[in-house]
Amino acid sequence: MSTTQRLTNLEALGQAAECLRVLAHPHRLRMVQMLLQGDHTVTELAEACELPTAMASEHLRLMQRCGFLSSEKDGRKVYYHVIEPHLKHILKCIEDRFDSGKGK
Numbered sequence: 001m002s003t004t005q006r007l008t009n010l011e012a013l014g015q016a017a018e019c020l021r022v023l024a025h026p027h028r029l030r031m032v033q034m035l036l037q038g039d040h041t042v043t044e045l046a047e048a049c050e051l052p053t054a055m056a057s058e059h060l061r062l063m064q065r066c067g068f069l070s071s072e073k074d075g076r077k078v079y080y081h082v083i084e085p086h087l088k089h090i091l092k093c094i095e096d097r098f099d100s101g102k103g104k
Helices: 010-023 026-037 042-049 053-065 087-098
Strands: 069-074 077-082
Touching: 010 026, 010 053, 026 042, 026 053, 026 077, 026 087, 042 053, 042 077, 053 069
Parallel strands: none
Antiparallel strands: 069 077
């Protein structure tokens, strides 16, 4: 007996895999966690991740290229925010699976 399966085309799955590779970094996941709670500057994100600002900026650029984030300039400060609505679901799955100590 044959059942018809609905499968996503390989090109779309390739795009998904590339974006998941971009997310697959603890500092980027922390930044997304923070940005899902509100807009932040690169300095705030760098401090929370214990990274140099230049390295945090590179992480943010990668996530922007994937379409996860956007930025807005306010005077001399640049604020980043999430524009991909599905990120909250992805992070929720990660937190539900791996965050046994909530808030660490």
